[in-house]
Amino acid sequence: MRKNVHVTPKGENWQVKTANSNKAYRVVDMQKEAIQIAKTVAINNQAELIIHRQNGQIRAKDSYGNDTFPPKG
Template sequence: MKKNQHVVPHQDGWAVKGEGNSKATKVTKTQTEAIESARKIAKNQESELFIHKKDGTIRGRDSYGNDPVESKG
């Protein structure tokens, strides 16, 4: 199942969480490590990656497979 991945603040650093999951898939010390891990998962699942700031707002996002297909016509 395709689940969007979120990089969010965590008490021990940063967490990778699948959308709708209550538990983190992975917890890392740095946001960079969490982004790398989440990016791999999102690419594998062809889903979206959302990167949050410490205050919880979204600072960036990437799409891996959910982009609309351009018509040639």
């Protein structure tokens, strides 16, 4: 089972974590940098990337695995 990769706030910083992990994979200053790191991790693991806002709400999702609803065209 592939673990989803999350970009979440951690104080004033941003962390990249996999689902159900107690420890962050990386902690960085900028959300943009965290998203780039998380995207690479998600692609390598064929997982889903979930980006959260500062308040914890989900801002965006992107699938890099077996997408059940791939784009048409």
